[in-house]
Each structure stands twice: as structure tokens, then as C-alpha cells.
Amino acid sequence: MNEAFERAMAAFEPAHLPLAVGFSGGADSTALLAACASAWPGQVIAFHVHHGLQAAADDFERHCAAVCECLGVPLLVHRVDARHAPGDSPEDAARRARYEAFAAMARSDSTLGTVRSIALGHHADDQVETLLLALSRGAGLPGLAAMPAHARRHGLDIHRPLLGVPGAAIREWLRGVDLPWIEDPSNGDERYTRNRIRAVLLPALERSFPQFRTTFARSIGHAAQAQQLLGELAAQDLGAVGDPPRIAGLQALSRARQANVLRHWLMQAHGCAPSAAQLEQLLDQLRACTTRGHRIHLKVGSGHVERQGDRLHWYNFRPSPKASR
Numbered sequence: 001m002n003e004a005f006e007r008a009m010a011a012f013e014p015a016h017l018p019l020a021v022g023f024s025g026g027a028d029s030t031a032l033l034a035a036c037a038s039a040w041p042g043q044v045i046a047f048h049v050h051h052g053l054q055a056a057a058d059d060f061e062r063h064c065a066a067v068c069e070c071l072g073v074p075l076l077v078h079r080v081d082a083r084h085a086p087g088d089s090p091e092d093a094a095r096r097a098r099y100e101a102f103a104a105m106a107r108s109d110s111t112l113g114t115v116r117s118i119a120l121g122h123h124a125d126d127q128v129e130t131l132l133l134a135l136s137r138g139a140g141l142p143g144l145a146a147m148p149a150h151a152r153r154h155g156l157d158i159h160r161p162l163l164g165v166p167g168a169a170i171r172e173w174l175r176g177v178d179l180p181w182i183e184d185p186s187n188g189d190e191r192y193t194r195n196r197i198r199a200v201l202l203p204a205l206e207r208s209f210p211q212f213r214t215t216f217a218r219s220i221g222h223a224a225q226a227q228q229l230l231g232e233l234a235a236q237d238l239g240a241v242g243d244p245p246r247i248a249g250l251q252a253l254s255r256a257r258q259a260n261v262l263r264h265w266l267m268q269a270h271g272c273a274p275s276a277a278q279l280e281q282l283l284d285q286l287r288a289c290t291t292r293g294h295r296i297h298l299k300v301g302s303g304h305v306e307r308q309g310d311r312l313h314w315y316n317f318r319p320s321p322k323a324s325r
Contacts, residue, residue, distance in 0.1 A: 019036060023047060063180075120160050121170075123165050244265075246311050
């Protein structure tokens with residue numbers, strides 16, 4: 001079974017060396033760190049994020065330091081405040097803090113030089129959990145595409161070489177090389193949706209559809225390919241309607257293409273992801289915008305979309321009345 005892990009690592013080619021590995025001390029990141037350190041000796045550094053959310057966080061850090069000493073890998077630790085704001089998802093808040101910490105560590109002075117690539121230990125079970133979470137929330141193609149094997153974020157090349165490897169295969173490989181790992185106690189807390197999926201749904205899928213990891217991965221790939229095509233179409237349409245977009249140019253497109261280009265514009269230009277309800281309301285306003293005096297002012301994401309003249313603008317604050325027309 002651990003042949004799957006070895007095949008995945010043999011196929012892994014990081015974009016740049018030296019390579020950082022996101023290292024929590026859990027089984028997945030421990031196996032990834034050990035395999036990377038063996039493949040590129042002297043060119044791997046471990047990045048550990050101390051979230052400060054659990055009493056055991058200091059123990060996690062000490063464990064990671066001991067493993068890194070055993071492997072001969074330097075360890076960089078970054079402490080963050082990952083507490084979530086009211087109404088925010090604790091998992092999303094911790095994820096954002098983690099990626100920001102990775103970027104900060106990559107910018108810091110390293111004994112190995114500038115780090116531009118990081119490998120993360122997400123595996124096939126994590127990918128299925130991400131897909132099921134997206135389905136449970138009614139996500140569109142970006143959500144159904146789950147996690148990409150390679151992405152760019154905060155100036156870093158992010159690699160996930162283990163997305164085709166079941167979690168059980170990773171643990172089997174670790175036992176074969178006699179490396180210790182820690183289990184995060186929060187992984188058993190079924191207040192978190194992802195943990196309920198892991199504890200209840202994955203075993204049921206295993207019993208009913210033993211090949212579900214492979215077939216789900218195929219669907220994820222189809223969704224990712226379709227999303228890439230939509231992104232390319234949105235970039236073309238945005239080039240035609242302008243940035244910020246002209247209302248008349250948007251109205252010449254079908255409603256589906258309007259939605260696609262507006263999502264693209266809001267995300268690329270402003271880092272804003274509208275909800276389905278907000279986008280539908282904006283599309284309705286665009287359709288109704290047939291006179292010069294028609295006013296558009298809608299909450300979208302953390303800001304507002306306003307009509308100014310013949311174009312739409314997005315603000316993270318309400319502009320002064322003099323600026324609005």
C-alpha cells in the first residue's frame with residue numbers, strides 16, 4: 001500500500017530549491033518532510049506554525065524540533081493568533097493565519113537561502129473531505145475543484161504531492177521507517193464538520209464504494225479543468241468590458257457570462273468573493289439598469305458595488321455622495 005506514497009514522491013518535482021515543508025508533527029507532514037529530506041539533502045527546511053489554540057501547542061513545537069534534529073533538517077517556527085472573529089469559521093481563520101505565516105517565514109532569513117516553494121501534506125482523504133464540504137455548502141466549480149496539486153499564493157509555489165495517496169498508506173510508510181508522529185486532539189472533535197466527515201462519511205464510502213478516492217479525484221479533475229476554461233473566458237470578457245467594467249459591455253453578455261466575469265473581476269481586482277445571493281442581486285440590478293439615473297449600491301463581499309457613470313466600481317467603504325452618480 002505504501003507504494004502509492006513512494007510513487008507520489010518519486011514524481012514530485014518542486015518548482016524551486018531550497019524547499020520548505022509545512023510541518024505540524026502529524027503523520028502526513030512527518031512523512032512528507034522525511035521523504036523530501038532524503039530526496040534533497042541539505043536543501044529542505046521545516047516551517048512550523050504555532051497556532052496557540054491548544055494547550056498542547058508547545059508540546060507540538062517540541063516534538064517537531066526533536067524530529068527535525070533527528071532528520072538533520074532546520075526548523076523555523078512562527079507564532080500566530082489564529083482565533084476567529086464572531087461569525088467567522090475557526091477552520092478558515094486558522095487556514096488564513098497558516099498561509100500568512102508560511103509567507104512570512106519564506107521572507108525571513110533562512111540558513112538555506114530564499115525559499116520560494118513549499119510542500120504541504122494534504123492527501124487523498126483530505127481532498128475527498130474538501131469536496132464533500134464544498135458540496136454541503138452548495139459550492140460552485142472553484143469549490144468542487146477542491147485543492148490543486150500546484151498553486152501560487154502569497155508569492156509562494158505551493159505543492160501538494162500526496163493528493164493521490166490515501167492517509168492509511170502514509171501511516172504505513174511511516175511505520176516502515178520507524179518515525180514517530182503526533183495526533184492532534186482536535187481531529188476527534190466532531191463539532192467541526194470536517195471531522196464528522198472523516199469519522200462518519202469516509203468509512204461509509206469505503207464500505208459502499210471502495211474506489212471512491214479515485215473516482216472522486218476524477219470528478220475533481222473535471223471540475224478543475226472546467227474552472228480553468230471559465231477563468232480564461234472571464235479574462236477575455238473582462239478585457240472587452242474593461243476594468244472597472246462598463247455596464248453596457250456587461251449587458252451585451254449572457255447572464256451566465258456576466259456572472260462569470262463579475263466573479264473574476266471582484267476576485268482578481270479586489271480579492272472579494274460574492275455570495276450566490278449577492279451576485280444574483282447584482283445581475284438583477286444590471287438587467288434593470290436602462291436609464292442614466294438608475295442607481296446601483298449593493299453589498300458584495302466585505303464592501304459595496306456602486307455605479308459611477310457608465311461603470312461599476314467596488315469599494316470596501318461607502319464613497320462620499322459627491323463621488324456617486
